[in-house]
Structure formats: structure tokens, C-alpha cells
Amino acid sequence: MSRHNPDAELNERAQHLLKVMVRRYIRDGQPLGSRTLTRESGLDVSPATIRNVMADLEELGSVWSPHTSAGRVPTDKGYRFFVDSLLTVQGLDAEAVRKSDLQLTGGQSPDALVDSASNLLSGLTRLAGVVTLPRHVTRSLRHVEFLPLSDRRVLAILVLNEHEVENRIVHTDRDYTQAELQQVANFLNGEFAGRGVDQVREELLRSMEQDKERMNALMASVIELGGKVFDSDAEAEHEDYVVAGQTNLMEFQELSNVDKLRSLFEAFTEKRDILHVLDRCLAADGVQIFIGEESGYRVFDGCSLVTSPYSAEGEVLGVLGVIGPTRMEYDRVIPIVDMTAKLLGSALNQSH
Incomplete structure (x- = not known):
């Protein structure tokens, strides 16, 4: 007797449950069981039905069980579907935009603006903010x-x-x-x-x-x-980046073990791997997101990078973004990265 076809596209019910699971896991960082999902989803279905849908999602590779008796958590593939198909991006608070604009004012040197931008990203997202120094601006x-x-x-x-x-x-x-x-x-x-x-x-x-x-x-x-x-x-040597807020990553349980933190902090210090990922974003149109293994570097397994190029006078000068756990609040982070890229480009225009 066959059950649902796990290779079929996710139906509306499965998408809704995946969305509920991802949002709840982003908030709490704890596996979700069928009873919790039944209550949180608002669907008029039994826990058994929820379990069947979760089993299909697991076969599709969208969720997995950390332990046999535990609930399920999203995989990188599950996050990717959530970001691409289910995410509703939040609007930015007008006061936050005003304060950000004041922090990135023209008249500062390019290096000072980059430093301000990395601190702004870190402060607003409570993650690690990275900004490459303007590298393609004409240097005479x-x-x-x-x-x-x-x-x-x-x-x-x-x-x-x-x-x-x-x-x-x-x-x-x-x-x-x-x-x-x-x-x-x-x-x-x-x-x-x-x-x-x-x-x-x-x-x-x-x-x-x-x-x-x-x-x-x-x-x-x-x-x-x-x-x-x-x-x-x-x-x-001068086409580098600045980073702020690395210690914010210690607040997330999945990144807080000694070996994981050591490898991440070594990546921040050596810079090569992060620069290679950021370089891939120079030609991107707007915000780009790397989830877990999508970065191509094992050190970023369990992490997501949300990036955007920034430009001045029509020329792409560099890339900025944030690094955090895969369960970051994408709906908040994406507009912050997008806004900061535009503000930095505008400030660099004024500084020239």
C-alpha cells in the first residue's frame, strides 16, 4: 500500500507545515514534534496526519530528526524552500532607517564608512557583519x-x-x-x-x-x-574586508561548541574562504543567500550568509552581508542587508 508520493511538489498543507516548523525552529531552536505542530499550525487535522506529512518532508530531504524519539528540524534544503517560496520579508522601521542613515553619512573616508557599515549590520541583526573594502573603485x-x-x-x-x-x-x-x-x-x-x-x-x-x-x-x-x-x-592585501560582531555567534547553541567556534574564528582571521564566497556575489543582482553547504566551504556548514553588492556612481565596489546560523531570522535580515548596501553606496557617492 503506497502513501503520498514524496517526489511530488509540496502541496499546500505540507508547505504550511514546513513554514510553521521553520519559523518556530528559528525562534526557539528546538525540534518540533507532531503535537506541537498540530497546535501551532491551526489545521483541523490529527497528529497522525501531521506525522504522515512530516514523513514525506523527511523523504524529500526538507526536515530530519536529530534523535529517534525527538521531533524534526529543517534541513538546508528545507530552509532553501522556505526562503525561496514561503518567506514574507518584513518592512523596515522608519526610525531604524533614519538612525542607519545617520550612521552612514557621507564625508567619512571609505575605510571609515566600511567600518560603520559592518557595525551597523552587526548591531541591527545581532549576527556577524562583514563588508569588503571598496576594491574596484578607480585608484589614481x-x-x-x-x-x-x-x-x-x-x-x-x-x-x-x-x-x-x-x-x-x-x-x-x-x-x-x-x-x-x-x-x-x-x-x-x-x-x-x-x-x-x-x-x-x-x-x-x-x-x-x-x-x-x-x-x-x-x-x-x-x-x-x-x-x-x-x-x-x-x-x-588591500582588497580585504572588515568584520564586526563575531562574538554574537556564541549566543547560538548550534554554533557554540569549541571546535565549531574555533573553525569559524579561524575563517574570519584567515579570510580566504569568506572572501571567495563574497567574491561570487559581486555580479549578483541584489541580495543573495548561501544556506549551509551551498557556500561550498565546510566551515560554513550550519551557517547562512546573506549578502548584497554595493555600488557608487554605477560601479560595483564590493559586497557586504551577515553570517549567522541557518536558523537566522531571514525576514528581518534580508531587508537590513539590502538597506545597508544602498546606504553605503549612497554615502560613498557623497564621499567622492
């Missing part, structure tokens, strides 16, 4: 200076755009005198001042491909020092 070279250090190291002082100053230490193949460094700086400033950093890098790379034996000593020095200062790997 205004001036460069070099200072010799010990152990074949040189300090490069870069003035970018109008008033951004960056210091980079490069390791060289030989020691340079202050006079040699001044010559190199004079050449770079004369040739490249006012040009985009990407253009400078491309021009230096083209020069590196020329016959090195035909280069004079000055050009050889320009290629070595300039190539390292404007190297894409050096630039990548």
Missing part, C-alpha cells in the same frame, strides 16, 4: 616616495586619489641608496601621476616583458621596485 596615483630600510627592504609611500595614503614594504633583490630611490620615484611620478593604479601595473608588466639587457640601470630599478609596489598580490 598622485605621488610615490621610497625610503630605504634594512635587510633589502624599501618602504613605499603611495598617495592615491585625493588624500588616501598607503604604506607598503617591498623586498628587493639588492640594497638601494636614497639617491637611487629618489630617481625611481621621480620617474614613476613623472610618467604615471594621475593615472589609474591598474594602468600603472599594466604598463610596468609590459616593460618587464621587454629585453632586459637593453634596459639601463634606472629602468631596471623602476621595473623591480614599481613592479613589486603595484603588483596585484600587493593590491590584494
Whole structure:
């Protein structure tokens, strides 16, 4: 005797029960049994009927039982169906929007705005807020200076755009005198001042491909020092992100064991995995959600990332979002992430 076909699309009753289960589990973090679901659902059906529907949902992979005698909890697949098909996004409180707008005001430096945005995300969602630094904004070279250090190291002082100053230490193949460094700086400033950093890098790379034996000593020095200062790997060090509210994750039981917290905090520190996930969102249109294993990184199993790119002057500059447990309040988090992305983009427009 066959029961319901678990491969069929979820009927209205199953969708309603899944929605009730997910919302209740997000709120309490406890498995739900059939009696609780019967009471919470408002459906005029017996617990036995509820159990049959739950069995079908389990066969579909939308729910699972942590223990034989316990109730059921949503799976990543169940959350995905909930987010895509059953979620009703909350409207934002006007006062919260006003306060957020005040926190992200134009006139701050891009770094300060990014820091404010990460704290805003963390404060409003009580999760971990992450924001990548603006990485695709045009960065123009205004001036460069070099200072010799010990152990074949040189300090490069870069003035970018109008008033951004960056210091980079490069390791060289030989020691340079202050006079040699001044010559190199004079050449770079004369040739490249006012040009985009990407253009400078491309021009230096083209020069590196020329016959090195035909280069004079000055050009050889320009290629070595300039190539390292404007190297894409050096630039990548500044294409980073800031994070706020990591300790908020300790409040969730499913993330609070020592091993899980250690791996998450290592991911925040090493940054590579998080950056790879965020980079995938640069071309996204609006809010994007990774639930559990969808991120492609085991360290984020049991976590969800809600992200959105942010733009200024029509150009995507970076990505922001929150990281939290899969049972986060998606209806609250999604509009907060969307709002913060728009406010940050607007503030960056004003700062330029």
C-alpha cells in the first residue's frame, strides 16, 4: 500500500507545515514534534496526519530528526524552500532607517564608512557583519616616495586619489641608496601621476616583458621596485574586508561548541574562504543567500550568509552581508542587508 508520493511538489498543507516548523525552529531552536505542530499550525487535522506529512518532508530531504524519539528540524534544503517560496520579508522601521542613515553619512573616508557599515549590520541583526573594502573603485596615483630600510627592504609611500595614503614594504633583490630611490620615484611620478593604479601595473608588466639587457640601470630599478609596489598580490592585501560582531555567534547553541567556534574564528582571521564566497556575489543582482553547504566551504556548514553588492556612481565596489546560523531570522535580515548596501553606496557617492 503506497502513501503520498514524496517526489511530488509540496502541496499546500505540507508547505504550511514546513513554514510553521521553520519559523518556530528559528525562534526557539528546538525540534518540533507532531503535537506541537498540530497546535501551532491551526489545521483541523490529527497528529497522525501531521506525522504522515512530516514523513514525506523527511523523504524529500526538507526536515530530519536529530534523535529517534525527538521531533524534526529543517534541513538546508528545507530552509532553501522556505526562503525561496514561503518567506514574507518584513518592512523596515522608519526610525531604524533614519538612525542607519545617520550612521552612514557621507564625508567619512571609505575605510571609515566600511567600518560603520559592518557595525551597523552587526548591531541591527545581532549576527556577524562583514563588508569588503571598496576594491574596484578607480585608484589614481598622485605621488610615490621610497625610503630605504634594512635587510633589502624599501618602504613605499603611495598617495592615491585625493588624500588616501598607503604604506607598503617591498623586498628587493639588492640594497638601494636614497639617491637611487629618489630617481625611481621621480620617474614613476613623472610618467604615471594621475593615472589609474591598474594602468600603472599594466604598463610596468609590459616593460618587464621587454629585453632586459637593453634596459639601463634606472629602468631596471623602476621595473623591480614599481613592479613589486603595484603588483596585484600587493593590491590584494588591500582588497580585504572588515568584520564586526563575531562574538554574537556564541549566543547560538548550534554554533557554540569549541571546535565549531574555533573553525569559524579561524575563517574570519584567515579570510580566504569568506572572501571567495563574497567574491561570487559581486555580479549578483541584489541580495543573495548561501544556506549551509551551498557556500561550498565546510566551515560554513550550519551557517547562512546573506549578502548584497554595493555600488557608487554605477560601479560595483564590493559586497557586504551577515553570517549567522541557518536558523537566522531571514525576514528581518534580508531587508537590513539590502538597506545597508544602498546606504553605503549612497554615502560613498557623497564621499567622492
